[in-house]
Amino acid sequence: MEFHAGEHNSSEPNAFSRRSFIAKTSCFGAFYAVAKLIPLPALAAELASDSRVSQTPIVDKGFASVRKVGNGLYATISDPSKGNSTICNGGFLAGKDTVLLIEGFITPAGAAFQMDALRMVSQVPVKAALDTHYHFDHSMGNSFYGVNGVPLWAHATAAKRIIDSYAPLQSADKEAVLGPFEKRVKDAKSDMERAHAQSDLNAVTRLFQVANASVLSLPNHPIDPAKLPISIDLGGLTAVIESYPGHSGTDMIVRVPDQNVVYTGDLLFSGWYPVCFDEKATVSGWRDTLKKFASFDKDTLFVPGHGQICGQEGIATIREVFDDIAGQAEKMYKAGVPAEEAQQRYVVPEKFKNFPVFAWGFTIGPAITKLYAEWQSK
Numbered sequence: 438m439e440f441h442a443g444e445h446n447s448s449e450p451n452a453f454s455r456r457s458f459i460a461k462t463s464c465f466g467a468f469y470a471v472a473k474l475i476p477l478p479a480l481a482a483e484l485a486s487d488s489r490v491s492q493t494p495i496v497d498k499g500f501a502s503v504r505k506v507g508n509g510l511y512a513t514i515s516d517p518s519k520g521n522s523t524i525c526n527g528g529f530l531a532g533k534d535t536v537l538l539i540e541g542f543i544t545p546a547g548a549a550f551q552m553d554a555l556r557m558v559s560q561v562p563v564k565a566a567l568d569t570h571y572h573f574d575h576s577m578g579n580s581f582y583g584v585n586g587v588p589l590w591a592h593a594t595a596a597k598r599i600i601d602s603y604a605p606l607q608s609a610d611k612e613a614v615l616g617p618f619e620k621r622v623k624d625a626k627s628d629m630e631r632a633h634a635q636s637d638l639n640a641v642t643r644l645f646q647v648a649n650a651s652v653l654s655l656p657n658h659p660i661d662p663a664k665l666p667i668s669i670d671l672g673g674l675t676a677v678i679e680s681y682p683g684h685s686g687t688d689m690i691v692r693v694p695d696q697n698v699v700y701t702g703d704l705l706f707s708g709w710y711p712v713c714f715d716e717k718a719t720v721s722g723w724r725d726t727l728k729k730f731a732s733f734d735k736d737t738l739f740v741p742g743h744g745q746i747c748g749q750e751g752i753a754t755i756r757e758v759f760d761d762i763a764g765q766a767e768k769m770y771k772a773g774v775p776a777e778e779a780q781q782r783y784v785v786p787e788k789f790k791n792f793p794v795f796a797w798g799f800t801i802g803p804a805i806t807k808l809y810a811e812w813q814s815k
């Protein structure tokens with residue numbers, strides 16, 4: 438996900454300048470409104486010594502680097518603090534016969550960057566590219582694959598979700614889209630609420646800009662989740678595609694069981710607050726999915742949708758984040774705090790204070806309202 442709308446927007450009358458915004462919200466803003474400035478952490482020490490993971494990336498452009506994480510396996514890891522071409526993570530699986538690319542990224546240039554990295558290590562034909570889910574930061578670069586004749590795989594409902602979610606933005610009046618978010622900033626009752634609302638406005642502004650700067654390009658090979666898992670033989674390298682609930686209702690992962698490597702898409706945010714806003718996101722479903730990931734081999738290497746490559750400790754950490762959100766929410770629920778207020782009142786604990794928050798109303802806020810809805814329906 439992306440998180441720095443504000444600075445592109447300073448010519449518009451209603452926009453805060455980023456600097457004045459930071460000055461006004463210094464006690465809240467640092468954690469999420471300027472998440473862009475939080476650089477990608479280095480590889481954890483235990484991964485730096487993992488024989489599957491190469492110390493030096495095959496290419497590093499700042500906005501993303503590509504690193505070997507197994508035999509024929511590569512991870513594309515984005516650092517949005519250094520540029521916007523990719524934003525999400527991805528990777529590729531290069532067998533002896535064919536290659537599977539992962540993610541369309543947020544721009545065609547991002548997808549092209551990954552293709553160039555592939556061609557540094559393998560010349561075999563590409564079988565397909567896979568969007569792990571429909572979200573814009575994973576799919577707006579899809580047209581690169583269309584232009585290059587690469588079949589594009591995704592969950593059966595991903596194409597429809599791309600159209601339903603992003604096509605309307607392309608014909609929409611900007612003020613009509615952003616107005617309600619600007620009003621929330623203006624009407625905020627406290628600095629904290631204002632900071633939350635501003636982070637949402639930044640996110641939606643950026644989404645609007647990206648949608649209007651992009652050619653929507655749809656997956657042309659829908660994968661029916663009912664038919665998963667499927668195994669793909671790439672030539673001496675077998676990838677397994679599976680689907681799990683949680684983040685978007687269209688989430689698929691790519692596993693390489695022989696090497697204990699998993700490309701999770703956004704079912705794993707590594708060292709980030711999870712993005713939970715999607716109408717098909719399910720907090721209980723997602724927590725069950727993470728429990729399942731925790732049952733994978735103890736030496737599993739996870740290539741997350743956002744954040745640094747991690748092992749099982751990364752799964753343990755995101756489960757702790759969900760536990761913390763649920764714990765704080767449950768106390769408020771039992772105390773009769775309304776959902777609207779509870780989603781504002783969550784306090785980021787010290788141990789997660791460096792975790793990027795894409796935007797409050799796309800992460801913590803909806804996690805809490807979804808939890809409330811689950812408890813109310815019991």
Ligand SMILES: [Zn+2]
Nearest residue numbers: 572685703712
């Ligand atoms: Zn996503």
